[in-house]
Amino acid sequence: MTSNICDGETINVLFYGFGAIGSVYAFILSRVSNVRLTVVARSNYQAVKENGLKLISQNHGENTFHPANVIKTPDEAPGHYDYIVCSNKAIGQEAVAKSLAPVISESTTIVLIQNGVGNEDPFRAIYPQNTIISCVAWTGAIQNTPGIVHHTKNENLQLGLFPNPNVSTEIEDKRLNVFSELLSAGKTPHEVFSPSRLQTARWEKVIWNCAWNCLTTLTRLHTHEWLNSSPEAMNMTRTLMGEVVTVARKMGVDIKDDLIERLMKRILGMPSIGTSMLTDALCGRQLELDVILGVPVKRGRELGVDMRVCETVYTLLQGVDLGLRQGGPRST
Amino acid sequence: MTSNICDGETINVLFYGFGAIGSVYAFILSRVSNVRLTVVARSNYQAVKENGLKLISQNHGENTFHPANVIKTPDEAPGHYDYIVCSNKAIGQEAVAKSLAPVISESTTIVLIQNGVGNEDPFRAIYPQNTIISCVAWTGAIQNTPGIVHHTKNENLQLGLFPNPNVSTEIEDKRLNVFSELLSAGKTPHEVFSPSRLQTARWEKVIWNCAWNCLTTLTRLHTHEWLNSSPEAMNMTRTLMGEVVTVARKMGVDIKDDLIERLMKRILGMPSIGTSMLTDALCGRQLELDVILGVPVKRGRELGVDMRVCETVYTLLQGVDLGLRQGGPRST
Numbered sequence: 001m002t003s004n005i006c007d008g009e010t011i012n013v014l015f016y017g018f019g020a021i022g023s024v025y026a027f028i029l030s031r032v033s034n035v036r037l038t039v040v041a042r043s044n045y046q047a048v049k050e051n052g053l054k055l056i057s058q059n060h061g062e063n064t065f066h067p068a069n070v071i072k073t074p075d076e077a078p079g080h081y082d083y084i085v086c087s088n089k090a091i092g093q094e095a096v097a098k099s100l101a102p103v104i105s106e107s108t109t110i111v112l113i114q115n116g117v118g119n120e121d122p123f124r125a126i127y128p129q130n131t132i133i134s135c136v137a138w139t140g141a142i143q144n145t146p147g148i149v150h151h152t153k154n155e156n157l158q159l160g161l162f163p164n165p166n167v168s169t170e171i172e173d174k175r176l177n178v179f180s181e182l183l184s185a186g187k188t189p190h191e192v193f194s195p196s197r198l199q200t201a202r203w204e205k206v207i208w209n210c211a212w213n214c215l216t217t218l219t220r221l222h223t224h225e226w227l228n229s230s231p232e233a234m235n236m237t238r239t240l241m242g243e244v245v246t247v248a249r250k251m252g253v254d255i256k257d258d259l260i261e262r263l264m265k266r267i268l269g270m271p272s273i274g275t276s277m278l279t280d281a282l283c284g285r286q287l288e289l290d291v292i293l294g295v296p297v298k299r300g301r302e303l304g305v306d307m308r309v310c311e312t313v314y315t316l317l318q319g320v321d322l323g324l325r326q327g328g329p330r331s332t
Numbered sequence: 333m334t335s336n337i338c339d340g341e342t343i344n345v346l347f348y349g350f351g352a353i354g355s356v357y358a359f360i361l362s363r364v365s366n367v368r369l370t371v372v373a374r375s376n377y378q379a380v381k382e383n384g385l386k387l388i389s390q391n392h393g394e395n396t397f398h399p400a401n402v403i404k405t406p407d408e409a410p411g412h413y414d415y416i417v418c419s420n421k422a423i424g425q426e427a428v429a430k431s432l433a434p435v436i437s438e439s440t441t442i443v444l445i446q447n448g449v450g451n452e453d454p455f456r457a458i459y460p461q462n463t464i465i466s467c468v469a470w471t472g473a474i475q476n477t478p479g480i481v482h483h484t485k486n487e488n489l490q491l492g493l494f495p496n497p498n499v500s501t502e503i504e505d506k507r508l509n510v511f512s513e514l515l516s517a518g519k520t521p522h523e524v525f526s527p528s529r530l531q532t533a534r535w536e537k538v539i540w541n542c543a544w545n546c547l548t549t550l551t552r553l554h555t556h557e558w559l560n561s562s563p564e565a566m567n568m569t570r571t572l573m574g575e576v577v578t579v580a581r582k583m584g585v586d587i588k589d590d591l592i593e594r595l596m597k598r599i600l601g602m603p604s605i606g607t608s609m610l611t612d613a614l615c616g617r618q619l620e621l622d623v624i625l626g627v628p629v630k631r632g633r634e635l636g637v638d639m640r641v642c643e644t645v646y647t648l649l650q651g652v653d654l655g656l657r658q659g660g661p662r663s664t
Contacts, residue, residue, distance in 0.1 A: 001492035034459070083409050126641065155353040167586040209341065215651075218550055218651075218652075219648055219651030219652050219654075219655060220652065220655050221627075221651050221652075221654065221655050225651075225654065225655070225658075226651050229654040229655075230647055230650035230654075231651055232643065232646075232647040232650070233647055233651060235648070236643070236644060236647045269634065277366050303372060308641060308644070309640060309644050311564065311568070312568060312640070312641050313644065313648075315562055315564040315565055315568045316547070316550050316551055316645075316648070317565070318561055318562035318565070319547075319550075319551030319557075319558050319561035319562065320550075320551050320552065320553075321559075322551075322553065322562075323551060323552050323553050323557070324560040326557075
């Protein structure tokens with residue numbers, strides 16, 4: 001299968017967002033000879049433009065790669081792209097979708113490698129003729145220095161279509177398969193899911209993120225410290241996750257009964273960790289709040305789910321986020 | 333009335349906790365000629381020992397006063413005290429009560445000038461023969477430099493008995509009246525309340541503090557920024573206060589129907605403020621959490637009140653408090 005891809009015509013791929021996760025998957029695609037990579041880099045633009053991206057990976061060793069084109073905004077390289085991979089933090093998703101207009105044509109497939117749920121909706125609304133591939137990354141990577149990404153052993157991408165009734169199933173399937181083949185050719189573990197199973201994966205991950213990202217950010221504790229901080233912390237975490245499970249099920253997403261216990265077991269089997277949202281808060285950066293907690297809360301409201309714990313946490317985090325956008329913690 | 337007091341025998345008064353509020357009321361009593369003041373100072377011990385306490389007050393002008401005795405712990409000056417004023421932050425109330433044993437005899441009246449509810453219980457349990465005067469201070473003061481306290485125009489003390497069935501009403505009333513006369517002689521506005529009205533005052537203030545202290549601390553925003561941070565913030569604040577109102581009423585405390593609206597109106601009529609709890613969090617100090625939110629939540633649980641917003645906020649703040657006790661916000 002992969003020979004098919006590797007021997008074919010040039011495949012133009014644009015990565016929007018060249019943070020840690022984007023860098024890992026851009027590296028994976030950079031290994032495929034006929035992929036031509038364009039990356040939209042922001043905070044690390046200068047470093048990547050000058051020295052390329054250095055990936056220090058426990059799975060793939062140390063590699064420096066140079067995308068064919070490093071740009072600051074999509075305007076700088078308008079044209080046709082076969083795949084646009086959004087690996088940016090999902091903040092202001094609608095504005096980002098609009099800004100991609102110069103690089104999206106009807107045959108462009110939009111690939112979302114982002115945390116959260118509901119991420120596809122603004123893209124579907126603005127680009128109703130395009131194929132969307134939705135991905136859940138379970139990949140551990142961090143970029144402490146611009147242009148230098150450390151990748152742990154964690155590496156898995158779950159992907160599936162966000163089906164478009166305006167595009168034939170055959171074409172959508174082909175676009176999904178080609179992207180999967182690129183990942184195979186780039187030698188990264190991944191799983192192709194049905195659309196409904198992929199949504200289950202998104203919600204499962206969002207339930208994970210709702211708990212750990214939000215609760216560590218509000219308390220400024222790492223995961224295990226949080227869980228042990230009071231007799232109530234563990235139960236409150238379960239209640240919060242349970243509220244999101246109820247919303248997901250009411251939306252028709254298939255969430256298994258043992259999910260919460262599996263997630264609790266998983267976190268307790270790991271070392272105590274800070275989360276990406278806590279890191280953002282401590283660094284004074286805006287939070288990826290809406291796709292993680294905001295969408296579940298809004299869907300819950302529409303569906304009449306009692307989700308007072310989520311609502312409370314969401315309201316508090318909107319306050320935290322406002323403070324960060326206004327320049328970080330105030331002194332009194 | 334006051335001449336009675338001023339001309340009489342020496343009245344020994346010990347202040348435990350010589351922060352901003354303790355300093356204001358110690359200053360008030362220092363104006364009464366036959367009061368002999370002992371103060372237990374901690375962080376400002378050296379400054380006060382050497383230079384006295386400088387109070388810069390919008391109501392009383394600039395004054396420096398020297399307590400007769402400045403000590404670090406109650407052990408240093410055992411003996412008989414007519415009044416022991418606890419003006420410390422109400423953290424570890426039981427341990428503080430125990431540590432006061434060397435200075436409490438049966439005729440000592442314990443005066444609590446502290447935020448919170450339930451503050452009297454550990455004292456009543458350990459000293460069942462003593463009179464307790466419970467006070468609610470609406471006095472604005474801050475000590476940014478050890479030994480130098482700035483006092484705003486806000487100044488009012490509401491006081492009343494926490495009635496002791498083991499002591500005759502006549503004796504309890506007399507002890508309350510003498511303390512009130514000392515406040516009059518020291519020229520500070522105050523109101524003597526019946527025991528039940530005083531508990532109403534304590535709960536009214538705790539409802540105020542539950543909202544502003546807790547929500548500003550979790551979000552690190554000042555009051556008005558918090559209230560405007562999202563469409564939900566105002567309502568969530570009302571819900572939180574409403575849960576505490578329900579608990580208070582179930583306990584038999586008389587809370588008027590319009591309290592929440594009065595408190596909202598009051599906060600919106602003031603400039604946006606940071607709170608003492610937010611200041612503590614930003615300075616890495618332990619939070620005065622249990623008497624402010626912990627007691628209402630525990631009473632609510634006992635009484636079967638649904639208080640999920642308070643529970644969530646309390647659980648989160650216990651996490652924040654743990655982090656502060658362990659040395660402040662972690663970097664990741």
